[in-house]
Amino acid sequence: MTPPGPPPPDGPDPDPEDLVVPVALPGDSDVEASLRPRSLGEFVGQQKVREQLDLVLTGAKLRGTPPDHVLLAGPPGLGKTSLSMIIAAELGAALRLTSGPALERAGDLAAILSNLVEGDVLFIDEIHRIARPAEEMLYLAMEDFRIDVMVGKGPGATSIPLDIAPFTLVGATTRSGQLTGPLRDRFGFTAHMEFYSADELTTVIRRSATILGVDLRADGATEIARRSRGTPRIANRLLRRVRDYAQVRANGAITRQVARDALAVYDVDELGLDRLDRSVLTALCRSFGGGPVGLTTLAIAVGEEPTTVEEVCEPFLVRVGMLARTQRGRVATPAAWEHLGLAQLREDSIAAEATLFDGLAP
Ligand code: ADP
Numbered sequence: 001m002t003p004p005g006p007p008p009p010d011g012p013d014p015d016p017e018d019l020v021v022p023v024a025l026p027g028d029s030d031v032e033a034s035l036r037p038r039s040l041g042e043f044v045g046q047q048k049v050r051e052q053l054d055l056v057l058t059g060a061k062l063r064g065t066p067p068d069h070v071l072l073a074g075p076p077g078l079g080k081t082s083l084s085m086i087i088a089a090e091l092g093a094a095l096r097l098t099s100g101p102a103l104e105r106a107g108d109l110a111a112i113l114s115n116l117v118e119g120d121v122l123f124i125d126e127i128h129r130i131a132r133p134a135e136e137m138l139y140l141a142m143e144d145f146r147i148d149v150m151v152g153k154g155p156g157a158t159s160i161p162l163d164i165a166p167f168t169l170v171g172a173t174t175r176s177g178q179l180t181g182p183l184r185d186r187f188g189f190t191a192h193m194e195f196y197s198a199d200e201l202t203t204v205i206r207r208s209a210t211i212l213g214v215d216l217r218a219d220g221a222t223e224i225a226r227r228s229r230g231t232p233r234i235a236n237r238l239l240r241r242v243r244d245y246a247q248v249r250a251n252g253a254i255t256r257q258v259a260r261d262a263l264a265v266y267d268v269d270e271l272g273l274d275r276l277d278r279s280v281l282t283a284l285c286r287s288f289g290g291g292p293v294g295l296t297t298l299a300i301a302v303g304e305e306p307t308t309v310e311e312v313c314e315p316f317l318v319r320v321g322m323l324a325r326t327q328r329g330r331v332a333t334p335a336a337w338e339h340l341g342l343a344q345l346r347e348d349s350i351a352a353e354a355t356l357f358d359g360l361a362p
Contacts, residue, residue: 035208035236036082043079043086044207044232045200049191053083056189057090066119067091068188069142069169071127073176075315077233078193080172081125087170088121096122100129109134110149110162113141118165127171128178135183142169142186174311195230195319198222204232205239209254214243220254227263227272229316234272241266271320271339276304278340280313281322284332285342289349292329 037043040050053070060067070087072080088095096112103109103124116122124130130138141147145166148159171187173179184190196204202225209216216239224242228235239254245262246254267275283301284291299306314330317323322336337346 031212031240032236035211036085037079038086038089040086040090042207043082044203045196046079046191046193049083049193052189053087053191057087061091066093066166066168069171069186071176071179071184071187071190072170072172072193073190074174074193075195075231076174076312077231078195079232080193081123083191084121084123084170084172087168088123091119091121091168093119093121093168096120097125098123099125100127100131103134104131106131106133106137106150109137109141110147113137113147113164113167114149114162116165116167118167120165120167121170122167123170123172125172126174127183128173128175135180138169139182139186195316196228196232196235197230198225201225201228201230201232201235205235208236208239212239212243214239215246215253217253217255219256220259223256223259224254224263227268227270229272229274230319231316238263238266238268272316273339276302276308277313277317280309281317281332281336281340284323284330285337285340285346290337290346291331292326294329298330 040054043050056067056070067087072083074080084097085095094117096116098112103112109130112122137147141164145164147162147164149162150157150159152158169187176184176190176192202221205221205224205228206216208214209221220242224238225235228238242254242259242262245265246252246258249261250258263269269278273281279302280298283298284293287301288298295306295310299309302309314323314325317336318325320335322333322339324331324333334343334346337343
């Protein structure tokens with residue numbers, strides 16, 4: 001029986017099973033999971049990354065050793081988790097899945113690392129959010145397959161070195177700039193994931209439609225692809241929403257017109273901007289005269305977390321040339337004013353400013 005008394009200040013030792021999410025691969029009933037590509041061959045687009053990764057994996061397989069640690073960097077929904085599963089599958093290895101925010105204490109990570117079996121792939125999502133003590137433990141683990149476990153507390157604490165099984169770390173980050181130098185340096189290969197072209201997204205959507213048994217016409221596929229913000233996760237999500245619409249309000253077939261009508265219901269516009277994208281741009285133009293304005297102020301104006309605005313909205317708005325990140329803050333480009341139908345407002349405010357300066361001239 002456990003003696004009564006207060007729990008130790010750090011809490012009980014974590015059960016590694018609470019921190020690591022087991023991943024069911026084939027036969028997964030979850031729709032999102034069923035749409036995941038399962039091999040590099042099924043993985044659409046990202047040709048450069050696929051080629052580089054293929055070399056890394058094939059080389060390691062030839063040598064019979066675990067490959068170098070891999071860092072996958074890019075905005076959400078571009079396939080980082082899918083790629084980590086593919087890496088494990090291609091190596092015939094087990095995949096252990098966790099995330100930076102789950103690793104609050106070094107002990108959390110020690111519990112996972114000491115349970116790894118040789119050759120395992122450990123996936124840490126959002127690795128830039130890992131707590132400092134866990135990150136420091138990771139340095140030694142990545143480099144020497146060793147960890148130092150602290151035993152005891154205070155001045156009597158000692159560290160005991162512990163060997164761990166050679167493994168491959170796959171880290172994913174939406175903010176590679178936030179990774180510390182020492183952590184970044186320990187990855188042997190970094191894949192920079194790019195937004196997908198409309199053609200690539202069309203391929204993703206057609207593949208998903210086949211898996212889901214949806215009657216998708218060619219013009220319907222291109223219409224959804226065009227509005228998917230360069231992101232496969234969004235493409236699949238829009239496909240499912242359009243499928244609902246097609247089944248409920250049309251005859252089940254997804255044509256261009258059905259896709260357009262459905263996406264209008266879900267507030268996805270011609271360019272794929274959703275409600276949050278448009279509120280960010282609208283606030284920027286209407287409330288802050290087009291900027292520059294700081295990220296936090298802008299996020300408060302639209303009632304969102306700064307990280308959501310920064311990591312989810314902005315990469316795409318920057319990519320389509322509607323928003324610029326400058327040292328002084330965020331700025332709406334002329335294309336943003338145009339897209340929101342506010343071009344006249346912009347001209348009026350520029351004219352008003354010019355008049356003001358004229359009035360001030362000696
Ligand atoms: P991330 O980890 O970068 O947020 P995910 O790997 O979870 O992205 O991908 C989200 C979804 O998008 C997956 O379920 C998968 O269906 C789809 N997907 C992502 N990349 C691809 C791709 N290259 N080819 C086909 N489908 C993809």
